Amino acid sequence: MESAVAILYFLCVGIMKVTFPHLGSMYIFCKAIAEEAGIPYVLPPPTTDKTREIGEFHTNESVCLPLKIILGNFIEALDAGADTIVMVGSGPPCRLGLYDRTIKIILTDLGYEFRWLTIPGIFTWQAFLQNHDETKELRRELTIANFLKFPRAIMIGWRKMRWCEHLEGLAAKKRAVAAYPLEVERWLQEALAALDKARSLLAISRVGKKSVDALNEIKEHGRKPLKVMMVGEVYTVMEPSINMNIEQRLGHQGVEVERSSYFSSHIRRGSRLDKGLLKERAELMELAVPYLKYDVGAECNFSVAETVLAKKRDYDGVVHVYPFSCMPETTAASVLSTVATELGIPVLSLPLDRKDMGLRIDTQIEAFVDIMHMKRSGHLL
Ligand code: SF4
Structure with a gap:
């Protein structure tokens, strides 16, 4: 607080x-x-x-x-x-x-x-x-x-932020299994707009709960989704206009995305009050040690550590997003190619810059999704 x-x-x-x-x-x-x-x-x-x-x-x-x-x-x-x-x-x-x-x-x-x-x-x-x-x-x-x-x-700002993040997390799960994923996008826009308008703690919690109920009503196709962790530079991970809406693009291909960065966790980390979170970060950092012996800075070590974690948790792959010319994440990208080979987990590294990358990203995502399916079905080691 x-x-x-x-x-x-x-x-x-x-x-x-x-x-x-x-x-x-x-x-x-x-x-x-x-x-x-x-x-x-x-x-x-x-x-x-x-x-x-x-x-x-x-x-x-x-x-x-x-x-x-x-x-x-x-x-x-x-x-x-x-x-x-x-x-x-x-x-x-x-x-x-x-x-x-x-x-x-x-x-x-x-x-x-x-x-x-x-x-x-x-x-x-x-x-x-x-x-x-x-x-x-x-x-x-x-x-x-x-x-x-x-x-x-x-209190109002904090509660709204927590609900926004919760609903975004649910949307990332649901769009991968929704029979019509565009329904999830419409639902998310409406839910965020309603949260934005809520003016009391009670109203926020009502809007949040009602939105969750509405999401549960959306029809599913019944297939098991692929699951990936999205890691990388904080701003690129969190801002859809920069990462080309990659969560949505993956979701529409049947991939559930777990984001590594949320604004609230950065605030909690910056405050240094949440000892549990700090301990978790320190433990996470340890996972990168076999590949990185020192702290490169920004999220670099965490991108590596979260990839190791994704493998431990049996995720199907990792998407690594970062701005073109980002120093720490360019380092992470080269380390991640070793991690991906050693651990046998597909990693899609996407350096982002200009908007005209849209079509290239779609092609890369499709190939990545195919690889994850082949791995899951045992056709690829
Ligand atoms: S190099 Fe630039 S883009 Fe990369 S983490 Fe640092 S500030 Fe962010």
Whole structure:
């Protein structure tokens, strides 16, 4: 909960027009907090080709894809009237640790006037103190009423996020077995929209339960689905507009996808309060040790470890997604080819960049699905 307090603190430190980048259904969480605490906000338009092109235009080609898209989100939000940007920070060795500074410089060079709040990737008291100056002026814009509304706003935002993630997880299972998978997509859109609109804890839980009941009504085809783990760079795993809706594409081919990253688990990890989760991560890290003797950074070791875990759990395969030019995940990709051979688990590595990869991805997915079927039926060792 303290982690959520931290996010709220940085999200709501002023009567301003706050904006934030898109990351899957995270916008429902951010919106809920801003709305419940009475903080005006501007939701960036959904990420599209145009968003990516804006980001590409103002950066050079070697820059990480997530930075380009996030920059595009911010430019679109500033053009729509936002004046305060909330961005998650990080630290070395990954380039994400420099995103906030890089984006700030680019936006300033472009002539935008804005205020900036960095949410530390790891919540420590030092991080709070470091941000104190950044937020001093903005805090004066808050009223007592805003402060009093914070605790409820946090609870509402957190509960919505947990339900969103739960429903997305159920959708990933159901679309693999649904007689008409498009019904699952329609159901998910409606369920997320209803959660977005719910204004109380009771309403959220009612919407969530009703949505689960509605999902259970969707007819199934009765065949056993394949099961894969999706691992890789966090942003690529969580943002469907970047990963070309790979969960859906696989689901429509009868493959159940388990995602390695959810926004709530990153918050819980960053807060360092959930000791169980930290222990789990440390144990997971150990699984990568036979292949990686040191921590490469970002999710690299976890991509390897989760692949080992997928084999242990008897999954049919692993999909590894990452932005083209991502340093840690390019390392993971080369290690994963060894892991896949040694453990005998199919791994599909997908470096993602431009949108025109759509058709290539479909072909790769089809071949991957065929391989998993052949392995399952014993026609391939
Ligand atoms: S993990 Fe990859 S994409 Fe993300 S900041 Fe690091 S290098 Fe860039």
